Each structure stands twice: as structure tokens, then as C-alpha cells.
């Protein structure tokens with residue numbers, strides 16, 4: 001059990017800057033994100049795209065913004081818990097008990113939900129019959145590639161993950177790559193390589209088809225694919241891999257008894273607290289009259305939520321407003337020497 | 339302004355007058371028409387505003403897909419050759435009478 005002042009759910013720009021604000025006012029926090037990296041949408045969806053509306057930063061990419069935010073909170077040495085999802089919140093004696101999918105537990109008076117539009121999860125096959133093989137012979141990510149040795153593997157998708165794995169596995173497995181159209185969105189060099197492998201029959205490339213059904217008796221045996229005009233083919237398969245990108249799922253956040261408005265959490269604009277005492281929501285996931293889904297708004301929301309957390313984390317102290325330029329206490333916390 | 343018809347997967351029909359300059363996605367969201375999630379708010383990065391244009395003639399009449407729309411559609415729920423992202427369909431008088439069909443689900 002980890003005891004802390006605040007658990008932040010989500011390591012997007014909003015969660016990161018809120019951590020900074022907590023550090024400045026002398027609170028500790030632990031940050032959980034279910035991606036394997038820090039940065040939320042900025043790092044997952046547009047690392048290379050320039051952003052032009054961060055105050056006083058005329059231009060920076062999603063990745064640069066993330067790196068700068070990480071740099072800014074370094075002095076505080078906060079812990080990140082990546083590739084893990086917050087599953088459960090429970091209130092006991094005015095404290096929140098937080099549990100993650102991987103079994104981590106936190107005890108805290110405050111939770112800041114900076115969860116964006118929810119956690120990023122791989123998009124799965126639309127076909128119901130696939131579900132019973134999920135995690136066994138139907139996979140959406142690869143942890144151990146040795147399981148595919150000398151097996152028949154069908155890969156669905158047209159982006160970099162699909163192409164890279166098709167190329168990689170073609171060395172030791174029988175690979176079929178299926179994509180819904182002729183064009184691929186992967187890197188040109190990979191597309192070129194796939195065409196070569198297909199021309200010399202190292203892999204089977206089938207375009208304008210998508211999954212229809214899977215068949216098997218206990219274990220997966222074959223996959224039926226269909227074209228839009230109704231033709232279908234059956235291919236023998238030991239494994240099926242789907243790479244259709246990530247979607248955002250509100251997921252467990254919907255089960256915590258919070259008021260929800262569509263997929264967002266209503267908050268007050270004084271300290272961004274939700275209908276539950278000690279649970280705050282900031283960034284894309286919160287809503288209030290006039291809400292803008294901008295990084296800049298998330299920063300402001302994080303600053304106010306941090307002050308809201310102070311009240312519950314230090315009930316016997318009074319929060320004192322200070323400037324970073326002037327306060328020696330803050331400079332100590334930042335470890336700066338003048 | 340254009341009258342746009344939105345048909346849910348279960349057949350329920352909705353009609354909305356959508357102002358020029360808004361997207362077909364915004365027309366649905368602002369009128370509380372279910373079936374279009376639009377998680378990214380029109381940023382062409384979520385594919386949860388996916389619709390089908392079942393009428394061939396309308397499909398051809400729509401403004402062409404811009405770079406990236408097909409890539410995003412690859413990541414939609416059951417994309418077909420008549421799929422579009424409704425956040426990329428900007429309403430003008432020319433779209434008056436357009437009908438869009440929603441997929442079974444968005445995520």
C-alpha cells in the first residue's frame with residue numbers, strides 16, 4: 001500500500017502540469033497511466049505535429065511539449081506507474097483506496113482524474129465469435145514473438161504495427177497480411193518491403209478483405225474473410241493479430257459513481273471537484289459551462305485542483321499563495337540555488 | 339443551411355437543419371442525435387464519427403477525402419468503401435438532403 005497526498009489518473013499534459021502544481025505547493029503525488037509512455041494524446045496521437053497555442057511557446061510538437069512537462073516536474077521525483085490502469089476507487093474513513101489492474105494499491109485523501117477521453121485500448125475485431133479466443137490465439141499486441149515460430153499467422157491492418165510485424169514474423173512463420181483496401185498507411189519503406197515479400201511469395205498479401213468469422217474446436221483453426229462484394233475465403237490459422245490502432249474507452253471511470261454527462265465529468269470551476277468529495281476532474285474529461293478541450297485550459301484546471309487537494313491533504317494547515325519568483329520555500333522544493 | 343438525415347443502425351431516423359460551415363458530425367452532436375461519438379471533437383484522430391453514405395450518387399458528390407481520412411477510417415468499426423468521417427464533411431447548401439447511416443457502434 002502506497003500512501004500519498006494525491007493519485008493522478010492520466011499522464012497526459014493536464015495530469016503532468018497538475019503534478020507540477022502539487023509539487024510547488026508541497027504535496028506528493030503518484031501518477032498512473034495505462035499507456036506504456038508519458039504524454040497522453042500528445043504522445044500517442046500526434047508526437048510530431050506542431051502545436052501553436054501553448055501560451056508563450058509559439059511552436060512545439062506533442063513530443064516536445066511532453067518532454068518539457070516531464071523536465072519541469074523532475075525536481076519533485078514523483079513516481080509514474082505506466083502500463084497500468086486504475087480500476088477501483090473505494091472510500092474508507094474519509095480516505096480513498098485506489099486499486100489498479102496490476103494490483104497496486106494507494107491510500108490517499110485526493111484523486112485527480114486527468115483521464116482525457118478515457119484510457120487508450122487497442123481496437124478489437126468487430127466479430128463476436130472472435131472474443132472467446134481473445135488473449136489466447138487472437139492478439140492485439142505482441143509480448144513474446146517466439147510463440148509464432150513455425151505457425152500460421154494472419155495479420156489484419158494497414159499501419160506500421162501490422163506491416164512491421166508482418167515483416168518481422170515472415171522470417172519464422174507463415175504470414176498472411178489482410179487489409180481492407182489497397183493503400184497502406186505505414187512508412188513507405190515498410191510498404192515497399194511488404195510488396196517485395198508478397199511478390200516473392202514469402203507472405204500472402206490479401207487486400208480489400210476484412211474478417212468475417214473464426215472457426216475452431218477449442219483452439220483456433222481457421223479464419224473466414226470477406227470482400228465487400230460478398231466473396232469469402234477461409235484461411236488456416238494458428239494465430240490472428242489485429243492492428244487497428246487505439247481507441248479511447250472511458251472504461252472503469254464510468255463505474256465510480258461520479259456524475260457523468262455523456263463521456264465527461266461535470267465539475268465546479270472553483271476547484272474542479274466532482275460530486276464526490278476529494279475526487280477532482282481536469283482536462284478533456286471534465287465539463288462545465290464554456291469548457292474548451294485545450295491543453296491551456298487543462299493547465300489552469302490543474303492549478304486550481306491542486307489547491308483543492310491541499311485542503312484535504314493538510315487539514316491543519318492554511319494554504320498560502322506564493323509566487324515562484326519570490327518564494328524561497330518553492331525554490332527549495334525545486335532544488336534551485338541562487 | 340442543409341437538411342441532413344441521420345439513420346441509426348436500428349433504423350431510427352433523425353433530421354436536423356445544420357448551418358453552413360459546421361460539420362455533419364457537429365450537426366449530430368449539437369442536436370443530441372445518438373450514434374456519433376466524436377471523441378476527438380473533430381480532430382480526425384478517433385474515427386468515432388464514422389458514417390456510411392449508402393447512396394452512391396451522394397457518395398460521389400461529397401467533397402473528396404483529404405489526406406489521412408482513409409488512414410483514420412482503417413481504424414474505425416467495420417469500415418467499408420462508402421465510409422466517411424462525419425467530422426470531415428463540412429455542411430454547405432450543396433449537402434441539403436444528404437442521408438448518413440451510422441455503423442452498429444463506434445467503439
Ligand SMILES: Cc1cc2nc3c(=O)[nH]c(=O)nc-3n(C[C@H](O)[C@H](O)[C@H](O)COP(=O)(O)OP(=O)(O)OC[C@H]3O[C@@H](n4cnc5c(N)ncnc54)[C@H](O)[C@@H]3O)c2cc1C
Pocket residue numbers: 009010011012013014015032033034035039040041042045046050051052053084085086087114115116117118119120251252253282283284285293294295296298378381382383
Ligand atoms: C490530433 C490532435 C491535435 C490536437 N491539437 C491541439 C492543439 O493544437 N492545441 C491544444 O491545446 N490541444 C490540442 N489537442 C487536444 C489536446 O491533445 C487535449 O486537449 C489534451 O491531450 C488533453 O489532455 P489530458 O491530459 O486531459 O488528457 P489525455 O492527453 O487524453 O491523457 C489522458 C491519459 O489518461 C489515461 N487514462 C485514462 N483513464 C485511465 C485509467 N483508468 N487508468 C490509467 N490511465 C488512464 C489515458 O491512457 C491517457 O494517457 C489535439 C488533439 C488531437 C487528437
Ligand code: FES
Pocket residue numbers: 363375376377378379380381382383384385386387410423424425426
Ligand atoms: S470526430 Fe474524431 S475523427 Fe471525426
